[in-house]
Amino acid sequence: MFLYQFTKFLGWTVVTGFAFGMCNWLFKFVHRRWVSKWSQARKPLADSYRNVMKMVVKFHRVTGLITASALLAHFILMFQQIGLSLSGLAAMSCLFAMVGLGIHGAKFAGNKKGKWLLGHRALGVILILAIGVHVLGQ
Ligand code: HEM
Numbered sequence: 001m002f003l004y005q006f007t008k009f010l011g012w013t014v015v016t017g018f019a020f021g022m023c024n025w026l027f028k029f030v031h032r033r034w035v036s037k038w039s040q041a042r043k044p045l046a047d048s049y050r051n052v053m054k055m056v057v058k059f060h061r062v063t064g065l066i067t068a069s070a071l072l073a074h075f076i077l078m079f080q081q082i083g084l085s086l087s088g089l090a091a092m093s094c095l096f097a098m099v100g101l102g103i104h105g106a107k108f109a110g111n112k113k114g115k116w117l118l119g120h121r122a123l124g125v126i127l128i129l130a131i132g133v134h135v136l137g138q
């Protein structure tokens with residue numbers, strides 16, 4: 001029973017890690033759209049916002065890798081206890097492809113804004129649906 005609860009907890013860890021990964025886009029978007037246009041009077045608040053944003057970007061890669069490890073553990077343990085889940089398998093394929101593209105972009109792609117980033121972002125949108133179906137469909 002404890003192992004089963006722990007395996008579910010790992011699943012929620014993946015959801016949290018994924019949400020943190022998506023913050024890489026969200027924080028930049030909010031900055032571009034609003035914070036960068038704030039007047040001088042709000043400078044201290046804007047600076048604080050930028051500090052948080054820098055942390056989100058700085059830890060993006062390592063939290064992405066931790067998320068993938070938690071997913072691998074969730075997969076193996078659920079497989080042993082319950083069996084296969086098709087919706088889980090679909091979500092896992094997308095997340096591993098996303099991490100693969102991220103590693104490619106961070107380490108091997110010459111262009112930091114290349115086609116890989118389009119795929120990396122698109123998989124984020126697909127994953128919102130895939131994870132939603134997997135978690136709500138249980
Ligand atoms: C991105 C990928 C995945 C995410 C984010 C994820 C997340 C979760 C979460 C949060 C739960 C708990 C739901 C609840 O508390 O009721 C869960 C349950 C479950 N997951 Fe995953 N999961 C993923 C991939 C997988 C994969 C690859 C498998 C394949 C074995 C799998 C099998 C299961 C099963 C069988 C349950 C049901 C447990 C139950 O309610 O009895 N998941 N998942």
Ligand code: HEM
Pocket residue numbers: 017018019020021022024025028057060061062063064065067098099101102103105106112117120121124
């Ligand atoms: C949970 C997994 C992940 C999610 C949800 C995720 C999500 C995202 C999103 C939405 C963006 C677009 C941000 C923008 O528009 O500028 C992005 C950018 C990026 N991601 Fe990921 N990502 C994940 C994992 C990874 C991993 C594992 C790596 C590399 C090891 C990585 C490397 C990058 C890089 C290099 C960028 C370009 C912008 C930057 O340098 O911050 N990502 N990611």
